Amino acid sequence: MDTPPTSLTTGSMADLEVRFVAFSLRNDHLHVLLAPAATALPDHWEIPGAPFQPDLSIEDTAAERLEELTGLRESYLEQLYTYGEPGRYPGGQRVSVAYFALIPAGMTESQPFNQDAARAHWFPADHLPDLAGDHAEILAYAMRRLRYKLEYSAVGFQLLPETFTLSELQKTYEMILGEDLDKRNFRRRILEADIIEETDLFRAGEGRPARLFRYRADAVAEVKTRRLFP
Amino acid sequence: MDTPPTSLTTGSMADLEVRFVAFSLRNDHLHVLLAPAATALPDHWEIPGAPFQPDLSIEDTAAERLEELTGLRESYLEQLYTYGEPGRYPGGQRVSVAYFALIPAGMTESQPFNQDAARAHWFPADHLPDLAGDHAEILAYAMRRLRYKLEYSAVGFQLLPETFTLSELQKTYEMILGEDLDKRNFRRRILEADIIEETDLFRAGEGRPARLFRYRADAVAEVKTRRLFP
DNA sequence: CCAAAAGTGTTTGCTCTACACCCATGG
DNA sequence: CCATGGGTGTAGAGCAAACACTTTTGG
Secondary structure (H helix, E strand, O other): OOOOOOOOOOOOOOOEEEEEEEEEEEOOEEEEEEEEOOOOOOOEEEOOEEEOOOOOOHHHHHHHHHHHHHOOOOOEEEEEEEEOOOOOOOOOOOEEEEEEEEEOOOOOOOOOOOHHHHHOEEEEOOOOOEEOOOHHHHHHHHHHHHHHHHHHOOHHHHHOOOEEEHHHHHHHHHHHHOOOOOHHHHHHHHHHOOOEEEEEEEEOOOOOOEEEEEEOOOOOHHHHHOOOOO | OOOOOOOOOOOOOOOEEEEEEEEEEEOOEEEEEEEEOOOOOOOEEEOOEEEOOOOOOHHHHHHHHHHHHHOOOOOEEEEEEEEOOOOOOOOOOOEEEEEEEEEOOOOOOOOOOOHHHHHOEEEEOOOOOEEOOOHHHHHHHHHHHHHHHHHHOOHHHHHOOOEEEHHHHHHHHHHHHOOOOOHHHHHHHHHHOOOEEEEEEEEOOOOOOEEEEEEOOOOOHHHHHOOOOO
């Protein structure tokens, strides 16, 4: 990788930025949102983000940029790690506060809002392009953390639309964890965890119609102690 | 080695800083290292730290400062969270990358290296003074994370000297978790986890001498998956 | 009535927990 | 020889894993 000479650009906050690894499900595969690399690397991509804005919180800066790129407000955002190794990215010292974001399925097809949004693309998480700097490392960490969170907490719903069937939820978990789960055990645990509730709607399709469930607005955060899947 | 007192409010990256919540055991109580608040608040204290240094990694910046304050190199350092809410700290927007540090017992009595070190004090974790800005929140989070880590991983050794008895280790865990543990279960699990090994030394005292154990240099990181204490 | 997916309990094995006594040393 | 802390095994309970058939709909 050819790195241009690292000049220490010292604009006061310019070296501090926010990045977010945005995950979403598209046609039954986990995808990640990437932007063309800002450096002159051909065919390289990077994790999207924005420079830190002093009058906003870090998370709000990320949320704002995420909305610009996806058109969606109120996505799930969680801070991952702050990267600041010298030389981690071509073109000068840079500190990145990395987040991961979960975008509900079916919401990623809308018209691009602006040029940046038009240039960004969703890539399948298991077929990623070359990434600039240490972004492959960041992405791998985000992936690990997503798996981990899924086992210990109730974050999986954030990748699904507002209502969903238990089979869809299970497929989501299986897709991300990379292993098959037992249908009966899965349903029992998810229901005992008290984090979703029935609606009285059903989704028709082939076979018997499936009951739709909804994420419970309360009890959100505090299920995080008990392990859901081993 | 005598560095001039580094004020946290100068220079181009002055708004980006590193802070660390340093824990250590002193006479059977968990203590936290605090510095007098840099703002003009009387009788307020703050979590120590340093401005970010562009030519060092964030962790190295913290490690360097930690050495200035304690005289110790190679302490356990782990990144906690990055705080950047506007208004979180009096006197202008500020982004802090927070770490927690574990300092081996018996190493905190040395002569202060410089003025800053002389002004810093160890406070018992259950009797903390007033803290500036959002530092109480950061400290509470560090405490939670330490407990959590202790349950799921093998980090407790970092608070003890190089060799230690199983009873000392157990007392450490009990002190931090705030509950008593069963002696036999504790020993079985710690030994099965394969993270410490016998030495052939013993510590004499009252009663039967206790075998000294040592942290295993290998296998360090990867025990973090399996829960040690429920 | 057939295909397709939804839904539903029980048994078995394993891991966690509770628990009490003998051992080695120093004074 | 006594006080003090060090060291050791086992039985029962609770939780997680494996497993197969019935139900409801659309074509």
